[in-house]
Every structure is written in C-alpha cells, then in structure tokens.
Amino acid sequence: MTTVNGGRVLVVGGYGAVGATVAATLSGWFPHRVVVGGRDEARARRPGGVHVDVTDPAAFRRTLTELGDVAAVVMCVEPPDARVARLCFERGVHVVDIGATPRLLESVAALHEVAAGAGATGVLSVGVAPGLTNLLARRAHEAVGGSERIDLTVLLGAGEAHGADAVRWTVDNLAAPSAAGPLCVPLPRHGTRTAHPFPFSDQHTLPRTLDGARVTTRLCLDSAPLTAALFALRRAARHAVVRRALIASFRWVHLGSDLFALRADAHRGDRHAAYAVTGRAQSRVTALVAAYVTREVLSNSLPAGVHHIEQLPSLSRLPEQLADHGVALHHLTGPPFRGDRRPWSESGTG
Structure with a gap:
C-alpha cells in the first residue's frame, strides 16, 4: 500500500x-x-x-x-x-x-x-447494505451484459447486538410502501427464506449507476418466526407507539445468530446471473x-x-479481500428463483 x-x-x-x-x-x-x-x-x-x-x-x-x-x-x-x-x-x-x-x-x-x-x-454506499450489495449487483449486472431487473436479498442475524441507531433505522423504515411483493429466496448456508421488500438505499442508487435497471431489495432475518412477526406488524408500525415498542424489543431480544447473507440476482431476457456473500457480524x-x-x-x-x-x-474485489475475515463470496448457478423451492447450486469463490 x-x-x-x-x-x-x-x-x-x-x-x-x-x-x-x-x-x-x-x-x-x-x-x-x-x-x-x-x-x-x-x-x-x-x-x-x-x-x-x-x-x-x-x-x-x-x-x-x-x-x-x-x-x-x-x-x-x-x-x-x-x-x-x-x-x-x-x-x-x-x-x-x-x-x-x-x-x-x-x-x-x-x-x-x-x-x-x-x-x-x-x-x-459503504458497508454491507448498501455496500457489498451494490458490488454484488454490479457483478451480476455485468455478467448478463446489462440487466433489466435486479433482485437483492439481505438476511441479517437477529441475534447480533445491533447499535441503537441501526435498530431505530430498521424499525422506522418498516412501514415504507412498496409495489413489490415478498419472494422465497435460496440463500447459501440458510436454505430458502421469505424476504420482504425493504427500502435500503441501494435500490435507489443502482438504477442510476447501472443503466436504469429496475432494482428491488428485500429483507429477512435468520429467524423465520421473527421475520414473519416483524413484517406482520408492518401496518401497525406506522404508529409511533408501536415503533417504540419494537425498538425496545429488538434492543433486548436476540433470537437468532450473528450470521448474515446477501444475494444479487440480475435478469436480462432469459439470461440470469446470481452472486452471494455470507459472513457473520454485519456491523463488524x-x-x-x-x-x-x-x-x-x-x-x-x-x-x-x-x-x-x-x-x-x-x-x-472487496468481497474477495474480506475472505480473511470470514466473508465468503458465492457464484450461484442454476435456474433463477421464482418464489418456489426449485433446486439450485453454488460454487464458493471466497
């Protein structure tokens, strides 16, 4: 250096x-x-x-x-x-x-x-999401020769002790409207999870930096029951008293691990490319x-x-550089997900 x-x-x-x-x-x-x-x-x-x-x-x-x-x-x-x-x-x-x-x-x-x-x-856009999600999106976008649509999936560990600002930001954005719906997404080391649209900034930035691709980012937690409970409260989270209760709960209740996973799927016609990153301790x-x-x-x-x-x-190449810190890059192969549980495979490159 x-x-x-x-x-x-x-x-x-x-x-x-x-x-x-x-x-x-x-x-x-x-x-x-x-x-x-x-x-x-x-x-x-x-x-x-x-x-x-x-x-x-x-x-x-x-x-x-x-x-x-x-x-x-x-x-x-x-x-x-x-x-x-x-x-x-x-x-x-x-x-x-x-x-x-x-x-x-x-x-x-x-x-x-x-x-x-x-x-x-x-x-x-420096961090995990946004950050690594942006880099995965660009990699998948280039792999299909310029994508028309990109689906990003973020799985966060519910057991990690997130900072107060991060918890507040997540809860405050829970009720944000979205025209997209949930998807069942296969994630390396986590199986198929239901992820829900969530207003991460990457989906606002990437259409401008990646030639107008339509981008949707979805979120789930490593605890499936907690994910279901969280998004069931989406409408109620419009009320300040509910948000305060959720913030207090997430500060003290940890029902999962500190594992996280990210996935980017780029689509252009019948072409599809997907990459993922897995690791632990998203804040770290x-x-x-x-x-x-x-x-x-x-x-x-x-x-x-x-x-x-x-x-x-x-x-x-930041995902590869982070390999010494327990971060793994995965090149996913097979048919694109369609909200079902179709077979898929991966080849780890990190």
Missing part, C-alpha cells in the same frame, strides 16, 4: 460499534494517524480523541482547523444534511460515508464538482468495508469527485 501524505484520519462516530472497529482497523494500518471523534465529552478527552458534533457545521469546521492535517474523514454517523461533507470537500479532505439514507446520499453525491475541484474523493463487516475503502482512498488511486462504491472498479 502506498500513501500520498501523512495526514490523519478522523473517524466520526468512532465510539459506536461500527466506528470503534473502523478506528481499530485503521490504527493497525496507520499507527498514530487515527483520531476518534464523537459527541461524548469524556471519551473525547482521552488521547487520540476529539469532540465532534455533525449537527453543528461551524463547530465541525473548527475541529478540522484545530486538527490541521486531516486527510480523510470516515462518517460512521449520519449528519442532518450535506454541509459537513461540503466542508470536507472544500478543504480537499476525502470522505468515506457509511450513511444509508437516500435523501442524504443524493445531497452528498450532488457535491461531485465541489470535491473534484478540490482534488478530494467521496465514497458513498460494515466497519471492515469502510476501513478497506479508506485505505484505498488514502492510496490516492481513486478519482476525485463523489462516487458510489460500485462505480469504482478498484473496489470491485
């Missing part, structure tokens, strides 16, 4: 489950160059820490000025708007963003010319993806401007 400068890396939200793993991984590669930022004043006073509040752009600007030599910022929390990203780009500071809210991703992507003009790179893998992307950003091998992860060819 070659780095261009000795600037530091500011991990914003570095005290959370994802941020702490990002900071620890980057510290192993870049000793004494990682600064952990967050709103916790006590932790910010520790060596290598700094107080950061993404809801206050003026204060964030002062933090960047005081640090002085920040080369990259890793956003492990979502700010309310794109002003913090703009501040970074205007200073020529790279940004790696694990955000998953379509509106915010669009507003940061709109800063492409600002970043490019300052020689800064922004990478969006999200952090690892962010760390690997940040390392690539610091090598200065990525073009200036703002890009989603699937738009950067040098990041296409």
Whole structure:
C-alpha cells in the first residue's frame, strides 16, 4: 500500500460499534494517524480523541482547523444534511460515508464538482447494505451484459447486538410502501427464506449507476418466526407507539445468530446471473468495508469527485479481500428463483 501524505484520519462516530472497529482497523494500518471523534465529552478527552458534533457545521469546521492535517474523514454517523461533507470537500479532505439514507446520499453525491475541484474523493454506499450489495449487483449486472431487473436479498442475524441507531433505522423504515411483493429466496448456508421488500438505499442508487435497471431489495432475518412477526406488524408500525415498542424489543431480544447473507440476482431476457456473500457480524463487516475503502482512498488511486462504491472498479474485489475475515463470496448457478423451492447450486469463490 502506498500513501500520498501523512495526514490523519478522523473517524466520526468512532465510539459506536461500527466506528470503534473502523478506528481499530485503521490504527493497525496507520499507527498514530487515527483520531476518534464523537459527541461524548469524556471519551473525547482521552488521547487520540476529539469532540465532534455533525449537527453543528461551524463547530465541525473548527475541529478540522484545530486538527490541521486531516486527510480523510470516515462518517460512521449520519449528519442532518450535506454541509459537513461540503466542508470536507472544500478543504480537499476525502470522505468515506457509511450513511444509508437516500435523501442524504443524493445531497452528498450532488457535491461531485465541489470535491473534484478540490482534488478530494467521496465514497458513498459503504458497508454491507448498501455496500457489498451494490458490488454484488454490479457483478451480476455485468455478467448478463446489462440487466433489466435486479433482485437483492439481505438476511441479517437477529441475534447480533445491533447499535441503537441501526435498530431505530430498521424499525422506522418498516412501514415504507412498496409495489413489490415478498419472494422465497435460496440463500447459501440458510436454505430458502421469505424476504420482504425493504427500502435500503441501494435500490435507489443502482438504477442510476447501472443503466436504469429496475432494482428491488428485500429483507429477512435468520429467524423465520421473527421475520414473519416483524413484517406482520408492518401496518401497525406506522404508529409511533408501536415503533417504540419494537425498538425496545429488538434492543433486548436476540433470537437468532450473528450470521448474515446477501444475494444479487440480475435478469436480462432469459439470461440470469446470481452472486452471494455470507459472513457473520454485519456491523463488524460494515466497519471492515469502510476501513478497506479508506485505505484505498488514502492510496490516492481513486478519482476525485463523489462516487458510489460500485462505480469504482478498484473496489470491485472487496468481497474477495474480506475472505480473511470470514466473508465468503458465492457464484450461484442454476435456474433463477421464482418464489418456489426449485433446486439450485453454488460454487464458493471466497
């Protein structure tokens, strides 16, 4: 790995489950160059820490000025708007963003010319979903020569201790409307599962980056009974009191494992290609993806401007790079799924 400068890396939200793993991984590669930022004043006073509040752009600007030599910022929390990203780009500071809210991703992507003009790179859709799902979608899309339709499936481990923000985001989006219906999807190491439409940001991003393909993302949990119960409450989740109860339940009840699986199916006429990724501890893998992307950003091998992860060819092999961390890539063969339990096969490549 070659780095261009000795600037530091500011991990914003570095005290959370994802941020702490990002900071620890980057510290192993870049000793004494990682600064952990967050709103916790006590932790910010520790060596290598700094107080950061993404809801206050003026204060964030002062933090960047005081640090002085920040080369990259890793956003492990979502700010309310794109002003913090703009501040970074205007200073020529790279940004790696694990955000998953379509509106915010669009507003940061709109800063492409600002970043490019300052020689800064922004990478969006970084993590598991979005992130690895985007990379799988592009791989399947190219395998069929440009897809007309892409179906993405995300299975998350109900037994994993997800952070409060992740649980709240999932529950808040449960009642989002969708024109698509559920599908029975075969997933490596999990068998056939019923997955339900869910508003992950990848299905909003990919039609623009993959030539207009129609994209639907569906979600299930590794616990089939919990999946059924969760989506049975979809309409009720429109009410705040129900959402609060669900958030409390998911924070304390863990009925499954920490395994996760992702699958991307691309269709073009009678052509079909499918790839999947399996692993464990989705939050840890999200952090690892962010760390690997940040390392690539610091090598200065990525073009200036703002890009989603699937738009950067040098990041296409990330699933293979994560093999040492228990992540496996699967090339699936056989007829496409049709909501039934047809036979299928796989060949592991990770």
